[in-house]
Amino acid sequence: MSHSCLSHSDSVALAYALIWIIRSRHATLGPTTQENSMTLTPDQAQTIFDTAFAPWVRALDLTITDISKNGATLTMPITPDLTRMGDVLSGQALAAMADTAMVFACAGLFGQMKPVATTNLEVQFLRAGLGDLVVCEAQIVKPGRNLIFTRAVMRAEPLGKDIATATATFYLA
Template sequence: MFGKNEAQAFLADAFAPWVQALDLTVDEIDPEGRAVVSMPITADIARMGGIVCGQSLATLADTAMVLSTAAHFGAPRDVATTNLDTQFLSAGRGARIRCTARITRAGRSLIFAQADLVALPDGKPVASASATFFVPEKAPR
């Protein structure tokens, strides 16, 4: 089963160092293809006025949606982001950003996912994202 611990290990082992520098925490994973991932708001990702930069929000959303594909499959699989659309709704301020990602449709070669990002502790929506992932065929063994 692909749970929180496996997802956190996958994040540490398979993602680029600049993604790992965001200090992401896997808060929840479920087999329906839902992943909840949070990120602390630090000086490294905050702009003027303590507002979280859009690049880190888009990275959080994409990463959470990749983890949701692993939850859907029950294990990490190679996927490639073919489309990522992010809408920034309001300034992200607070202590953390929480991203809830879910699979909206899964086909044989394409997976569609959605993510909602909120600022904590107030729960104010800061961004929404959708992505399409290509799933290459498994290589024969």
Template sequence: MTPDAAQAWLEKNFAPWVLALSPRVTGIGPGGAVLEIPVTDAVARVGGIVCGQALATLADTAMVLACAGELGEFVPVATTNLETRFLTAARGQAVRCEARVIRAGRALIFAEARLSSLPEDKPVAAASATFFRP
């Protein structure tokens, strides 16, 4: 599985409002995925701070792709819960999300994500989620 293949799958299968964040897959493999979004006026609020909704969406999307990396194929999964912890204001040129699968069972997949502002690579948020494999 390549980042280009994952990018094409993301663009074909995710909602237009998710794609409006301009997510870019920069890495994918067994158990994990890395995505980045640019910091633009569309996702920033007062002071250039990236809104929490954009960060939570990035984390969820990255963890879905981490599931695909773990399974070795693109399969639909449903988010059953998502917890996002905002550590500090996200500012900069972009936000990177590194997601990994903690455990993949037959029906449930558990994942976590770390979000950092770029170029400083400063941690700004963390998330965890559970996904159901229909």
């Protein structure tokens, strides 16, 4: 019976190569909030939204008012196209707004738009969405090497009452 095995020096060389590969992958893929000096402005983020997002998401008329390494704030007018019986904002519009805001929170973390995939999204509807405008504040909860955990709070204006909260996990593609 013949066995093929590596010599000690070959094993050491292989171990060092694997360590180098892992460190290189971590350095290029993982969020580097301390090392990342790039910043994304609200105007730059708005341009990305206006040109790169699906038409049905753009139809929500979202405006990116703030973006930083910690999160993003978006607004959405409450219009007849987004409401259902009783002029109540639809849950689908709130869910899409929350997901989009948390995607931009990830972009703020990186200082640029990187491809992320929503792995889960949970929305809790607290009260009817009534008013003129929804403000969604999204935050980074925990950035990881491959997964980014986020949360969002949506508030109806002018009443200033929270109408929904959301959490999501994103995979850094």
